[in-house]
Amino acid sequence: MTAPPARQGIVTVCVFAQRLSATPRGARLARRLAGNQLEAWGIPYGSDVSERAAVIVAELAANAVTHGRVPGRDFELRLTLRPEGLRIEVTDTHTSPPRPAVRPVGALDEHGRGLVLVEALADHWEVLDQEPPAKTVRADITRVSGVHRTR
Incomplete structure (x- = not known):
């Protein structure tokens, strides 16, 4: 005789996805949209999670429009x-996706701190090759508590 299957609890997953133009304006909009969506999900503006997410989105979007930009192709922001x-x-849809890495940055360097910030603020991050031509940079924030999903 087999045992009845174990009862599983309900799991709520909220997803937001938006394609944006690979321009500085698109990168700014990505950060604003992320903040608004987190607020809608019950993560208050100015909270630790909201602030960390805003910086991560800003850096990844800036990298997508600076290093992964192909004229006429958008980038996608996805929050889960x-x-x-x-x-x-x-x-982003760069034809030859570079493998971003954290590298040492000199005190007077004007660029190169984006992934250092992502490394510091995310609990985990990685780069995934997608169907060519594309790559996805994924960052996870695992310490999210007190969230009340409203939408």
């Missing part, structure tokens, strides 16, 4: 709120 935490994904 799961019981494990918040996942931020930015996908």
